[in-house]
Amino acid sequence: MRDLVNKGARTTSALAVVLATGLSLAPSTASAAEPKYSEQCTFPNGKYPGRPWSLQRVMLDELWTQSRGKDVKVAVIDTGVDVRNPQLKGAVDVKDGRTFKPPGAKGDDGQPLDWGNDSGTTDTVGHGTKVAGIIAARPAEGTGFVGLAPEATIIPVKQNDAEGHGTPDTLAQAIRYAVGAGAGVINISQDTTGARKPSDSLRQAVEDALEKGVVVVASAGNDGTGGNVKKTYPASYDGVLAVAASDRNNERAAFSQSGDFVGVAAPGVDMISTVPGGGHCSDNGTSFSAPYVAGVAALVKAKHPDWTAREVVAQIEQTAERTIAGHDRLVGWGVVDPVRALTEDDRPIESPNPDRGLAGAEAPTPAKFHLGETPAQRDARLGTYVAVGAAVLVAGIGGGAVAIRDARRRRERVRGVA
Known part of the structure; x- marks a missing residue:
């Protein structure tokens, strides 16, 4: 059996069914009039009119006084990024994009797969386009959705499709390419089938990227229902910032993978983002939590270009919202707090301090006991x-x-x- 790389988020939407069953997704046709936003995800879709909850929890004006991600390149290694979406057209570096087609991969008809152009800017699945939007979608009229790092640049690297034809070897190739193309942050919203430990080529590619100062962010996976705990790859490699999914209550989403390798959690439920052709859709999964954190990493790197990858990761972990001292296997160091990550940054750190970040209530003074008056x-x-x-x-x-x-x-x- 071939060692496939599956999507990190098996979502509850219609797209998730397509990804899980391995069926091809037929592209939708655009109507003459601009489509209205629909809960059913079609390509293109209408604009989401409000501000998504995942952005309402962030004081964006305060955040962007610190950084907007300018001059930071974020590689999205995924199913491609469709630049026909107006919010992504100015955010994607087409000339640096690339497609890594698995050798000999064929469709159900036995014919070689058509993976579109070589620049990584075709996306019939929509997964990579959503991931890119959460990171760096530009502001647009008619919607409150925007990327967390709206001045960062996306490097589109197409390495997978709806049938999961990507392999650990092509993922390793994509990582090496992204490093060579100048990526400061790499987002990987996928993991190996069955959480199997892959060959050393993927581990070595990740280690080389970290050695060159690149922040590698990966989704923790979505097999956490019922308390299932297991390592996933590449999220569990040392140095990779593994991201779990949180809900509106800052608690672990039911599907989110747990484990000691989880670094932080980020919103991953009802995530609004860009889709091919234009407009927005909602989706669920750690696949969309990871780019939320990758966007924060881009903001930190833009403000502190001399910080190492480890220092950027430690800053995000240290400033995350948490209710217990230390690390938790459900949400790691806590739910990421973009504003704190950009404002509580007086000096770089190599690792988070378990006692910092908690609300320190002063202990009450015990009353003295007196005999008589x-x-x-x-x-x-x-x-x-x-x-x-x-x-x-x-x-x-x-x-x-x-x-x-x-x-x-x-x-x-x-x-x-x-």
């Missing part, structure tokens, strides 16, 4: 005496004044009678 009780008693005495004095003075007045009036009436 405490000073506070004595002060309260004396205060009461003073208050009561003052009241009695005032009442006495007032009563005396009334008595004197009445006596004076009686004397005056007696004189008048006389």
Whole structure:
């Protein structure tokens, strides 16, 4: 059996069924009028009119005062990136794109696969186009969706398709190419079939990329239902920032893979992003959590171009939102916080500190135990005496004044009678 590389996110949408069953996805035809946004994902689709929840949790104006990802190239190794989407047209470096077609791969009809052009800018699946949008989609009228790093540049590297014809060897080739093309960040939203440990070529390619200062971000995988824990590749290689999926409550999404290799979590439920031909669709999976973090990595690298890959990763891990000290196998160091990653950055670190990042409530001071009357009780008693005495004095003075007045009036009436 051939060693395939499957999508990191087996989603709940219609696209997910296509990916899981290995059926080909027939491209949709565009209507004359601009399509309206539909919950059913078709290509093209209408624009998502609001601001997706995954972006509502971020103060984008504050974030972008720190960095917008300018001059950072992010390689998206996936199913290609369709530049017909207006929000991606200016974000994708077409000349640096590349397609890595597995040798001898054939379709169900026995004919060689048609993987489109060599620049990696055809995407009949839509997976890579969604990933790229989460990272670097440009702002556009009529939608609140935008990439986290809207001035970063996408290098489209097509290495897989709907049938999962990509292999660990072609993934290794794609990684090496991305490094040579100047990528500062590499996003890999896929893992090996059955979480099998691949040949050394993939591990070596990842290690070489890290050695050259490239941040490698990978999806943790979506076989976590029922508490399933297992390593996935390339996410579990040392130095790779493995990303789990979180929901609106900052908790692990039910499908998200767990394990000690998980670095951080990021939104991965109902993720809005760009699709081929134009418009947006919603999808689920760690495949879309990884580019969320890759976008943050691009922002950090743009602001701190001299930081090492390890320092960028540690910064993202250190500033993630977490409720316990240390690492958690469900969400790693916590759910990524883009603003904190860009503002709590006074110095680079090599590894996260387990005790930092938590809300440190001051411990209450224990009350002292006293036998008999405490000073506070004595002060309260004396205060009461003073208050009561003052009241009695005032009442006495007032009563005396009334008595004197009445006596004076009686004397005056007696004189008048006389």
